[in-house]
Amino acid sequence: xxxxxxxxxxxxxxxxxxxxxxxxxxxxxxxxxxxxxxxxxxxxxxxxxxxxxxxxxxxxxxxxxxxxxxxxxxxxxxxxxxxxxxxxxxxxxxxxxxxxxxxxxxx
Amino acid sequence: xxxxxxxxxxxxxxxxxxxxxxxxxxxxxxxxxxxxxxxxxxxxxxxxxxxxxxxxxxxxxxxxxxxxxxxxxxxxxxxxxxxxxxxxxxxxxxxxxxxxxxxxxxxxxxxxxxxxxxxxxxxxxxxxxxxxxxxxxxxxxxxxxxxxxxxxxxxxxxxxxxxxxxxxxxxxxxxxxxxxxxxxxxxxxxxxxxxxxxxxxxxxxxxxxxxxxxxxxxxxxxxxxxxxxxxxxxxxxxxxxxxxxxxxxxxxxxx
Numbered sequence: 144x145x146x147x148x149x150x151x152x153x154x155x156x157x158x159x160x161x162x163x164x165x166x167x168x169x170x171x172x173x174x175x176x177x178x179x180x181x182x183x184x185x186x187x188x189x190x191x192x193x194x195x196x197x198x199x200x201x202x203x204x205x206x207x208x209x210x211x212x213x214x215x216x217x218x219x220x221x222x223x224x225x226x227x228x229x230x231x232x233x234x235x236x237x238x239x240x241x242x243x244x245x246x247x248x249x250x
Numbered sequence: 251x252x253x254x255x256x257x258x259x260x261x262x263x264x265x266x267x268x269x270x271x272x273x274x275x276x277x278x279x280x281x282x283x284x285x286x287x288x289x290x291x292x293x294x295x296x297x298x299x300x301x302x303x304x305x306x307x308x309x310x311x312x313x314x315x316x317x318x319x320x321x322x323x324x325x326x327x328x329x330x331x332x333x334x335x336x337x338x339x340x341x342x343x344x345x346x347x348x349x350x351x352x353x354x355x356x357x358x359x360x361x362x363x364x365x366x367x368x369x370x371x372x373x374x375x376x377x378x379x380x381x382x383x384x385x386x387x388x389x390x391x392x393x394x395x396x397x398x399x400x401x402x403x404x405x406x407x408x409x410x411x412x413x414x415x416x417x418x419x420x421x422x423x424x425x426x427x428x429x430x431x432x433x434x435x436x437x438x439x440x441x442x443x444x445x446x447x448x449x450x451x452x453x454x455x456x457x458x459x460x461x462x463x464x465x466x467x468x469x470x471x472x473x474x475x476x477x478x479x480x481x482x483x484x485x486x487x488x489x490x491x492x493x494x495x496x497x498x499x500x501x502x503x504x505x
Contacts, residue, residue: 145322146291146292146294146295146298146316147295148322149295149299149312149316149322149325149326150295150298150299150302150303151302152322152325152326152329153299153302153303153305153308153309153312153325153326153329154302154303155326156326156327156329156330156333157303157304157305157308157329157330157333157336158359158360159330160330160333160334160336160337160340161333161336161337161339161340161359161360161362162340162355162356162359162360163337163340164336164337164338164339164340164341164344165339165340165341165343165344165347165355165358165359165362166340166344166347166352166355166356166359167344168340168341168344173341173344173345176476177341178345179476179479180472180476181338181341181342182342182475183440183441183444183471183472183475183476184335184338184339184341184342184468184472185342185367185368185371185431185432185435186432186435186436186441186444186445186448186471186475187444187445187448187467187468187469187470187471187472187475188335188338188339188364188448188464188468189364189368189428189431189432190432190444190445190448190449190452190467190471191448191449191451191452191463191464191467191468191471192307192364192424192428192452192464193425193428193429193432194448194449194452194453195452195453195456195463196424196425197425198453199453199456202456204453211422212422212425215422215425215426216425216426216429219425219426219429219430220429220433222430223429223430223432223433223434224433224434227433227434228430229270229271229427229430229431230269230270230273232426232429232430232433233270233273233274233423233426233427233430236422236426236429236430237422237423237426240422240426
């Protein structure tokens with residue numbers, strides 16, 4: 144019962160965030176400033192998710208070499224920068240992360 | 251030469267272009283399924299959450315908080331806050347889908363994720379006149395959704411078999427996917443400013459409750475990008491004017 148409430152509640156608020164902007168805002172004419180702002184959305188949001196995950200994988204700042212999230216992330220960023228290839232970035236980044244974690248990593 | 255766009259063609263291109271992101275989401279799906287059942291959700295609830303909520307990070311947080319005995323109201327509010335970024339995605343896609351009927355918008359809205367947004371916005375922004383770009387959007391969405399369901403089930407089964415799967419660090423897959431999306435976009439100074447400011451603020455604001463730091467950092471990054479863009483434009487405009495005023499005396503003579 145509790146589980147059902149949990150899932151329905153989460154489903155409702157998630158849909159409630161996703162759908163209205165997509166469906167309703169599109170019918171309005173957005174001012175130019177808003178359209179300009181929207182171009183920065185992907186970079187801003189994804190950076191704000193990614194960087195803390197790399198620098199503070201356990202909630203506090205960790206810039207020791209033992210932090211595999213940081214090392215793996217830096218390697219992935221270099222691969223992404225040089226190759227601009229998403230698949231290659233994922234494969235190399237993931238491999239670097241797992242290897243580093245197995246050999247030197249504490250986190 | 252004109253390319254003939256078809257519904258099917260767009261759909262399958264959407265599927266194909268989403269493949270790398272599906273790959274990145276896969277371990278995340280396994281981990282979610284495994285974590286959810288080891289954390290105390292029933293297998294049916296773990297799968298039900300993937301089917302009905304379909305939002306990776308908030309599913310993790312929801313299952314995690316539920317396991318800690320946090321109240322359902324708090325979990326739902328947290329889910330709302332964590333997913334607020336989707337409102338930004340929705341607003342960003344809205345101009346491109348405004349001609350679609352609600353028969354299209356309802357499922358596309360339900361299926362909106364970080365990954366599909368990142369792939370689909372690039373397609374919509376391409377200058378070609380294909381009338382079927384929403385089929386590309388559909389292909390990306392359906393692929394992400396079915397993949398997420400499949401790996402959630404695998405994770406649920408694995409989670410019941412093995413313990414310690416959650417400690418493998420497969421959560422890094424999400425980080426590496428986002429890096430692969432963002433880095434190639436950092437080619438202009440406003441975009442660089444946006445990412446640097448978003449990064450710094452995200453770290454500083456990490457302690458805010460309910461992942462609010464994410465929204466604060468995103469807004470700060472957007473503001474920084476726009477500010478730098480405005481400054482550069484003004485600068486360029488002033489230089490152009492200066493150039494013009496230097497040149498102008500000779501113009502009449504040249505005519």
